[in-house]
Amino acid sequence: MTTFPTVPADLFRFTTGPNAELHTAVLHAFGEANERLETALTLDDVHHELRRNHRPVSDEELKSALRSLRQWGLVDTVQHHATHYTSADDYERENLRHVLTRRGEAATAAARYARKIIGSTGVLEAAHLDAIADRLEELRTSDVRTYAALLELESHLDAFQTGVQLFHGELKRVQTQDDAKRETVAHLQTFVSDLDARKERIRQTLALIDAEEVRERALKSAHVRDELQWLQQRKDAWAMLTAWFEEQRIDELEDIARTVIVELLRALDRISEQRRKPTNTAADFRALASWFARTNNDDEAHELFNAAFGLWPARHAHLQHADGELIPSAEPWHNTPAVPVSPQLRRTGKQEHIGATGKVRDVEQIRRARKEQAQRERHELELAWQQLQTDGPIRISSLQELDHDAFDRLLDLVGRALAALPDSTGTRAASTSDGRVHIRLRNARGWAKITTQRGTLSGPDYVIEVQRR
Template identity: 25%
Template sequence: MEESTSATANLDLFRYLTADERDDYIAIMSHFTTSLLADMSAATAAEQLTAAGIPLSAEVVENRCKQLVRWGNLVTSLRDARVNTVADYLKARSRYQVSSLGGRVHRGALEIMAATDGAREVARELLGQIAAALDEIPALLAAGHTGDQSERLAGIVTTVFNNQRLFTASVTDFYAYLSGVLTRFDLGGDEYTHFKTLLLDYVDLINADVNRHAPLIAGALDHVLGRMDELLTTLDTLPGLDLGDDVAVERSAGRSRQDWEQLHAWYSGSDSGPGQLRNAAHQALGQLIANAKRILDSSRTGYSRRADLLRLAGLLDRSSDEDAGRLFTAAFGVWPARHLGLGPDEPDPRVTPTTSWTAADPIDVPVSLRERGDRVARGRSSRVPDSTADRTVVEAAARADAERLRQAAAELAACGDLDGARLSPAARTVLLEELARLLTVLTDTAIDVSITNDDLGLILTATPGGRTRIESHDGILTIDDYSLSVRPLGAMQGRPALRTAR
């Protein structure tokens, strides 16, 4: 629970990178991390930032520093300010310095912001140094526990794990970049040839180094693990940072048995790093072959359209705004979305050309087109589908709609005078439809008007004067200047209506 709370609190260290005033925060943090153990007041930082071409007032820097303290990126300095005047004291009363985690976050952020979106060279030469360094550890353990030997042993252990971390980070970034490039559909021509050479030459060079050094490193780690207790005891004899049980100290890599076991598993485990690199190389080679097939077979939808897109971009650049809009619409087919009726293949007759694709059922796309982008017809022609099942579904849906409409009409007819009535949304919809029909035949607003619906078996009558207020659970409908009433069709027989429309 404590670890989870600490991890959540550490997330605040990244908030200054996405805040609205991130430019101010980044400039201030960069200024505090440029020198070792920088300790300065907000006023001093403002003066130095202004001299460096970043004009920020002392008040703004003070507010930004206080916010960075709340996030944990800066801490207040405990050094007493020795000044000669009250003005100097007020200027130096608040001093800040970067926190340990805040400095690490900012250095990593600057490294990422300065990095380019390109390939990172793999530090493959470190594999040989790791193997040579591991071979020295048993010899140093056998030579005794003198001060110089122990210091040299600690240096070798730190070098091994630092080199391993750098190698794994560089090879992960390289394969991530390679995977992103090879999955591009616009890869073709000289660019494809360049990456083909990269894959066949550089990736093969990486695999050759891994295959040559990985067995040597795994064998050397077997010897080191056999003397692990002696190694850890020797490292523990060296002076280190010890702040008691209340303060956790982050030790250098290689000072615990778990670190060595993880390193050994990376080179010889069931899911070893060399095996992962070989699999990544095979996947990249497979993607390269797939791209070659795509380039050679231009009859498929997945071939490169890079030349066409560049030509279109040139046309758009030379066109006026109006012509560019029409050209873009014609090139990409960005007309208003409409659902096209396809005749007998449409199982639901309620889907018309005016139905939006967002409300209609999805259309089944063939597997070859959906997964491979291949429109080539395969296999024999299918049989004419039996529409019995679809017709049954449509008939059942129609019967259900008719039953709901009949129930709504019965509810509406049972109300009589509609002023003060409470209707369901379905009955209110029927009333609105009938009222719309009544208004179409209304010519004289001084007499009663009735309209008959033989299918629903009801008659709607509008009497001039008054007001009709109808309630539903989702709202209130008010009709001004008319009193509405509904009767069943049989109840009006023998009573002539002033106006009847059917």
């Protein structure tokens, strides 16, 4: 049974209670001073840090906070005897120096890490995978940088793990935000674009490394007190690395990313469809009627009518009456006889031109050629389906040489299946557009190569079952 070391009960007590904000600010002040290698602070030093990063407090408030932190074992007080003091107040302010204990350093680091995690967002960074692969290459080839490369490798693995965990937790939030959906799709597409090559590079390099020998080389330059504990920590980190890049686990991460891409794209499509409201003619006429009701006179009504129905001077304005001299040019159009307008002009914008009837072509030869082409294509299609039909589930990698037409049909079928959602067993199903051929597909956790007359294609292996109906 695995046992875990317990955390001291008072370690995070400074984060609760009415003075939690002041206690946290004081520890933060010590933490910032430690970064500048100022390990011991006087009362005035702490006052200065609080004024700079928090708010001014009185001596009594600060002394009370330091007493509480000292009771919880987070701060200790030491004396400085190198100076002569002229008063009791000077003695208290200059002689007493306050330092963080080991527990205080741990509490400060934990609080900073918690704030960092709360304020960070989950990402799947392909750069971490590249960095992991680079550090593994260094472990194989460089003895000088073994220790540094090993620690950098663990750091990149930890960052990758944290990003995956945070990203997985944020997916529910993404489902409710349209902008986040689009950003997530773009991010995931970038992550999975070259994931196959990255994970294969890491797996191959891991297979070539002797982990025990790497740890022994790193230990020579580590200069640690507890060698057994250090070696166990490195062993645990290496086990985590190999577990992450086992074939099944990293492939599951890729499957999750691709599934999320499909789901988010479908959600965005549904949102776009909802925003594209169909044209409602009745609503348009009601709006037009309200506009007519707001016109002030007939001229405005005529202008609105012309704008709404497009009855401006049009293409048929050049048409004339049979005897145009009988009608004065200044005569209003509504007092003149109508001019016949060709329906062809209204429909296409062109006048009818009556000409000689074209010769009727002999289409018998065209029909015969098309019939022969259709028969040939049907025969090629039957041959392709015969090549692809399986008696049961098979791996794509077991298909040795395919006719290029059959290869095209296979790619189309596999593409249709990958676009479909998997069922509870991880199986995807799809059919051709005519429904005559059906495919069932599931992951095979491997790599496949298919050769045709035009070359070789390599990609993820799948178990497929192709049936004709």
